[in-house]
Amino acid sequence: MTASLRALALAAALMGPAAVDAAEPAPAQAPAPRPTSRDLAPRLDAVEKGLRGAEETLHGVETQYIQRADPSEAEAHARRYSDGEIHYQLGDWPAASILFYDLVSDPRFRAHPRYPDALFYLADSLLEQRNYIGSRMYLRELLALPSSTRRYREALSRYVTVAGRLNHYEGIEASVEKARTLHGGRLPPEVAYVHAKWLFRRTDLSPSERIAQARAAFMPLAQATQGSFRFQAAYHLGVLSMQEGDLPAAIARFQKLATPPAAQATQAAPGKTGPRRIALTPEEEARHVRELALLSLGRLLYETGRFDEALDRYGQVPRDSESFPDSLYEAAWVHVRQGHYQQAKNALDILMLVAPGSQLAAEGRLLQGNLLLKLRRYDEATDAYTHVIDTFRPARDQVDTLLGSNRDPVAYFDRLLGRTDGPPDLNSLLPSLVLKYATTQREVADAVRMVDDIDSGRRGRDEAAAIARRILEALDTRALESFPELQEANRRGDAVDTAITHADAELVRVETLALDGVLTPSERARLKALRDEREPLERRFTALPTTLEGWEARRERMQRRVDEVDREAHRLTYELQSLQAIGASIRQWVDDSRPQRQTPPDEEREFLLQLQAEIQTLTDLQAELATTRAKLVDERNAVDTTLAGEQAIRVSYADSLRRERAVLREAESRADADVLVTLRRAQAMRQRMDGMHGRVTKARAVVRERLETQGRVIREKVVAEQKLLERYEAEVAAVSGDARFLVGRIAYDSIRRVRQQFYELELKADVGVVDVAFNEKQDKTTDIQTLSTQKDEALRELDADFQDVLSEVKE
Structure with a gap:
C-alpha cells in the first residue's frame, strides 16, 4: 500500500502540477431547482388558451352543423327552385335545366304550387339549348295541367314554335282552342302569331283554303297599331297576296313595310320571361322584315316592268343586311333588262367584293362574263368564265373520284358517318366547296344535325352513366x-x-x-x-x-x-x-x-x-x-x-x-x-x-x-x-x-x-x-368582210377614175 502511494507520488512529480490538478476530482454540480407551481403556471395558461380556441371551433361545429336541423322537404324544394330561377335569369341554361329537372322528376314536388313554373323553366331552358324534343315533352305536360293558366300562354307560344322546328303539329288545334277559351275567345298576340305561321305553312289544305285561313289569322295582328307582330303579319299578308297572284295588293303591302325604320314604332313583346337568345328582339325583327319587304318589292316591280322603281328599292337594302348580295344580283338583272350592261357589271363587281364565296357569286360571275361578252371585252369575259371553270372543275373531279372509288357509295358514307373515333363530320370527307354547297341544302343540314344530336345524346348518356357509377362508388368508398x-x-x-x-x-x-x-x-x-x-x-x-x-x-x-x-x-x-x-x-x-x-x-x-x-x-x-x-x-x-x-x-x-x-x-x-x-x-x-x-x-x-x-x-x-x-x-x-x-x-x-x-x-x-x-x-370575220367590201369599192372607184386612160390605151 505504501509502495503504491509512493509510486503515485513519483508519477505525479514527473507529470507536473497540471497533471496533479487534473487528477483531483471535480466538485459536484448543484442539482437544478425543481420547478414550482408558479413556474409551471404560464405553460398551463398556454394550454388553457389553446383549449378555449378549440372549444370555440367545437361550438361552431355544434351550432352550424350538428344542432341545426336538416332542411325540410319544402325548404329543400324552395331552395332548389330559387337556385334554378337565378340560373335561368342569368341565362345559364344547362345549370337551370339540371336544377329544374331534379325538381320536376321528384314525384313529391308535383303537388307544389310552383310545379307549372318549374315545368316551364325546364322546357324553356331546353329550348334555348335547342333540345326541341325534350322541350316539347315538358311543354306538352305543362299544357295538359288543369291549373296552368298563368303559364299557358307562354307555354303554348313555345310549344307551337317547337312544333314548327320539328314539323310535328299533332294536338296544336286543341291547345289553341283551349287558349282561346281561357282568354275570352281571343288569342294572345304571341300565340296568335305562331298559330298564323302554322296555318301559313300547312300543306294538308288546298292552296285557296290555306291562304284564306292564314289571311284571317294574320289580319288582326297586322291591323293592331301597337302590336308586337304587326310588321311580321303584314309581310306574310303580302306574301299571301303574291301567292294568290294579286301583285298590286302585294306591292301595296310591301311598300308600307319598306318605310325607313325611324318611322316604325316597336314595342317589347309581352309575356317574355328571362333573357332570350334564339328569338330576335322587336327592333331586329322589324329591321329584318323591312329588308325582306324591300327585296320582295324589288322583285314584284321587276315582274311588272317598273324597272327604275325596282332599282330604287334594291338600292335601299342596307349593306350590312344578309339580303344585300341578293339585292345586288337581282339589280344586275334589272340593268340587263334595261340594256345597261355596264351598270349591271358594276353591280356584279360589288357582289364579288362583298360575297366572294356565296353561291350567288358563281352565278354572278357567269352573268358578268355574258355582260363582258356583250360589251365586246373578250379577254375579260374569257377570264370570268375560266375562273368559274377553275373553281368548280377540281371539286367535281374530287367528287367523281370519291364516288367512283367505292362500289357502294351509300355504304361508304354510312361507314364514315358512323365512325367510332368521333362524331359524324362531313368536313373530313368532302372538299370545302362541295361541303358548303351541300350543307346549304336544308335536308342535308337537318340530317347532319340530327346525327350530331343523336351522337351528342349517346355521349351524354355515356357521360351520365359514368357519373352515376362514380357517384355510387364515391358513396361506397368515400361517402x-x-x-x-x-x-x-x-x-x-x-x-x-x-x-x-x-x-x-x-x-x-x-x-x-x-x-x-x-x-x-x-x-x-x-x-x-x-x-x-x-x-x-x-x-x-x-x-x-x-x-x-x-x-x-x-x-x-x-x-x-x-x-x-x-x-x-x-x-x-x-x-x-x-x-x-x-x-x-x-x-x-x-x-x-x-x-x-x-x-x-x-x-x-x-x-x-x-x-x-x-x-x-x-x-x-x-x-x-x-x-x-x-x-x-x-x-x-x-x-x-x-x-x-x-x-x-x-x-x-x-x-x-x-x-x-x-x-x-x-x-x-x-x-x-x-x-x-x-x-x-x-x-x-x-x-x-x-x-x-x-x-x-x-x-x-x-x-x-x-x-x-x-x-x-x-x-x-x-x-x-x-x-x-x-x-x-x-x-x-x-x-x-x-x-x-x-x-x-x-x-x-x-x-x-x-x-x-x-x-x-x-x-x-x-x-x-x-x-x-x-x-x-x-367580229374578225365581219371586219375582214368589211375590209374586203371597202377594197372592192375602192377598186371600182379607181376603175372609174382611170376609165378614160384605159380607153386611150386600148385605142
Missing part, C-alpha cells in the same frame, strides 16, 4: 367527400380532436416536471422507455394540422400535386387523339386511293388488320387514360378528407400519453402541496378535455347518421336514373342505326346534286368560252 357540409363538420371535429391531444401532451410534460422530485428510479426508467416509444409518433402527430389555416395549406399542397399529374394526363390524351386521327386518315386514304393503287388484296387486307389493331389499342389506352383522369378528379375533390392513417396516429399517440399518465399517477401520493396545485389544475383541464372529446364523438355520430340518410336518398335517385339510362341507351341504339343509313343516303344524294350543279356551272362557263371565241371570230 364523406360527397357531402361538403358534412365533410367540413368532420374536418373541424378532427382539428378539435388534434388540439385536445396536443393539450394532453403538454399536460403530461407539465406533470412530469412537477413530479420529477418524487419519482423513483423505476418510475423514471419506465417514463423514459415510454417517451422513447412516443417520439416517432410525436413527429408524425405534430405534422397534423390543428387549425383551419393548416388544413387549407395542406389542401392546396395536395391539389397542386394532383393538378401536376392531371396536366400530364391531358397531354397524353391529346397525343392519343392525334394518333387516332392519323389512323382514321390512313383508313380513309386506303379507301380513296384504291383505284390508283396496284396493291394485292391480301396485302391490303393484312395492312388493314394491323391498322385496326393499332386503332383498337389507341382506343383502349384512351379509355384507360379517361378512367385515370376521372380518378384524379375524385382525388382532387377528396383532398379535404382526413388522410389515411391520421386517426390511427392520433389514437396511438393518445394511448402512449395515457400510459405515461398512469406512471405519473403512481407518484401523485408522494407529492407535496405545491405540486398538488399544479396537478389539480391539470386535472381540471383534463376533465374539460374529456368533455370536449365526448362532444366531438357525439358530433361525429350525428355526421355519420346524416351521411347515411343523405347517401341513401342520393343512391335511390342514382339507381332510378340508371334504369332510365338503360332504356334510353336501347332507344338511341335503335334510332342511331336507322339515322346513319338515312344520313348516308341523303349525303350521297346531295353530293350527286352538288356534282350536277357544278357540272352545269362548268358547262355554262365552257359554253361562254366558246361564245367568246365565236363572237370574236365573227
